[in-house]
Amino acid sequence: MQLEKISKTFGGLRAVHQVNLAVKEGNITALIGPNGAGKTTLINIITGLYPPSEGSVRFAGQKIDGLPTHQIVEKGLVRTFQLTRLFKGMSVIENVMVGCHSWARAGRFIPTILNRSSVIRAEAEIHEHARDMLDLVNLKKYAHEPAGNLPHGQQRLLEMARAMAAKPRLLLLDEPAAGLNHYEEDRLKESLQSILRAGTTILLVEHHMRLVMSVSDWVHVIDVGCKIAEGPPKEIGKNPVVVKAYLGKEY
Numbered sequence: 001m002q003l004e005k006i007s008k009t010f011g012g013l014r015a016v017h018q019v020n021l022a023v024k025e026g027n028i029t030a031l032i033g034p035n036g037a038g039k040t041t042l043i044n045i046i047t048g049l050y051p052p053s054e055g056s057v058r059f060a061g062q063k064i065d066g067l068p069t070h071q072i073v074e075k076g077l078v079r080t081f082q083l084t085r086l087f088k089g090m091s092v093i094e095n096v097m098v099g100c101h102s103w104a105r106a107g108r109f110i111p112t113i114l115n116r117s118s119v120i121r122a123e124a125e126i127h128e129h130a131r132d133m134l135d136l137v138n139l140k141k142y143a144h145e146p147a148g149n150l151p152h153g154q155q156r157l158l159e160m161a162r163a164m165a166a167k168p169r170l171l172l173l174d175e176p177a178a179g180l181n182h183y184e185e186d187r188l189k190e191s192l193q194s195i196l197r198a199g200t201t202i203l204l205v206e207h208h209m210r211l212v213m214s215v216s217d218w219v220h221v222i223d224v225g226c227k228i229a230e231g232p233p234k235e236i237g238k239n240p241v242v243v244k245a246y247l248g249k250e251y
């Protein structure tokens, strides 16, 4: 996925300015920056929630900016949100099954309306896929618990499993470690590695520097809408421009 000179203004406010950013397939790429730097705005642009004011978004060799969100999901870009958005009264597995709708409603299941045995097969396929996704984040044992009963850290993992249910090629995570304790952070790290092993590329928007430094292959840094640095985590941690803009406040 590549962003080429992406800008976004809201009224008079310049939220993002001419950002170039590449996410390499098979990697965990992190996007960091202080509050209000424009990180969520970039995810919103990549996933089609906002059109960019200028620039283009390319994925797998095609220009995708301007496409509606559902088409971007069908191309394999799926995101989670900064604030938890689960159906808390539904079970853990039902929440993940909701994430299957992008492929389960596709044409191949239409004949199921006329054929009871194929309805059962389709449901079984969705159920099995949802269980596999729960396994990725180590939540299979809670499949039938109400989602609202899970502690915060597991709710964040459940959101990732639900996003993975859509079979993404690129998973975009908006601050998955926010509010996690040390133990939960380690479980998150394991889940990120399982997702990567399952063949999904990750763009990780995060404030949590220890996590970013330990899992990322490449780090992009933005500040007040502009890209200020990129590089491998070890170099980014020592880059004086980054330390001044960001790490100095957080470490």
Ligand SMILES: Nc1ncnc2c1ncn2[C@@H]1O[C@H](COP(=O)(O)OP(=O)(O)OP(=O)(O)O)[C@@H](O)[C@H]1O
Pocket (backbone or CB within 6 Å): 010, 013, 015, 033, 034, 035, 036, 037, 038, 039, 040, 041, 042, 082
């Ligand atoms: N829909 C919107 N309308 C107007 N201004 C917006 C909108 N979305 C974002 N902004 C502004 O754009 C700037 C970047 O916001 P954004 O949410 O992308 O930052 P962020 O890096 O995700 O910050 P945080 O770490 O706090 O989540 C901020 O000044 C924000 O107030």
Ligand SMILES: [Mg+2]
Pocket (backbone or CB within 6 Å): 039, 040, 041, 082, 174
């Ligand atoms: Mg944000």
